[in-house]
Amino acid sequence: MTRMQLLHDLSKSIIQRRRPSAASPELWKALARLAVLTLQAQRPVSTTAIGNEAQIWQLTDTRFVVEHNGTLSFALPVFEQHFGAQSISSGTIEIEAAASRDSFPSWRYAIASVIATCSGSAEREQLLCRVARTSPAALSWVLDEIEPENTRRKLNVVSHEAASSQDRNAGAA
Numbered sequence: 001m002t003r004m005q006l007l008h009d010l011s012k013s014i015i016q017r018r019r020p021s022a023a024s025p026e027l028w029k030a031l032a033r034l035a036v037l038t039l040q041a042q043r044p045v046s047t048t049a050i051g052n053e054a055q056i057w058q059l060t061d062t063r064f065v066v067e068h069n070g071t072l073s074f075a076l077p078v079f080e081q082h083f084g085a086q087s088i089s090s091g092t093i094e095i096e097a098a099a100s101r102d103s104f105p106s107w108r109y110a111i112a113s114v115i116a117t118c119s120g121s122a123e124r125e126q127l128l129c130r131v132a133r134t135s136p137a138a139l140s141w142v143l144d145e146i147e148p149e150n151t152r153r154k155l156n157v158v159s160h161e162a163a164s165s166q167d168r169n170a171g172a173a
Contacts, residue, residue, distance in 0.1 A: 087110075
């Protein structure tokens with residue numbers, strides 16, 4: 001099991017277990033919106049950026065979100081990344097914005113989660129290409145995160161081929 005699969009399954013399991021009784025599509029959108037705001041800011045966000053007291057209470061009642069000194073953040077980073085991934089999947093934020101040089105450190109697990117859990121290979125390839133056009137370094141990290149064994153195996157083949165080539169060149173000299 002990869003670390004990515006563990007994080008995805010952990011967040012999904014906890015969210016399923018602690019599912020709020022008043023869960024609605026609007027609440028899930030609000031959680032995704034909060035994830036976008038906190039991941040972009042790279043810190044907790046002011047409650048005023050979210051809305052009125054009733055909206056704040058609805059978020060904190062989930063127990064996925066905590067309020068502290070007039071700011072909101074997710075109780076665990078795994079929730080922030082889970083809802084960040086949902087915001088990418090829903091198109092609330094484009095994967096290119098999340099994969100940009102300044103944003104990627106905060107968004108990396110959300111991006112990897114979206115790609116790792118794609119339903120089809122064509123969709124997965126399209127997302128990987130979009131990340132590659134935005135940041136080849138981000139693509140490298142994502143591939144290593146979602147397929148660490150395949151990445152290492154390919155690197156071993158490439159390094160073995162390079163070593164063989166160097167041996168042949170050294171013998172010819």
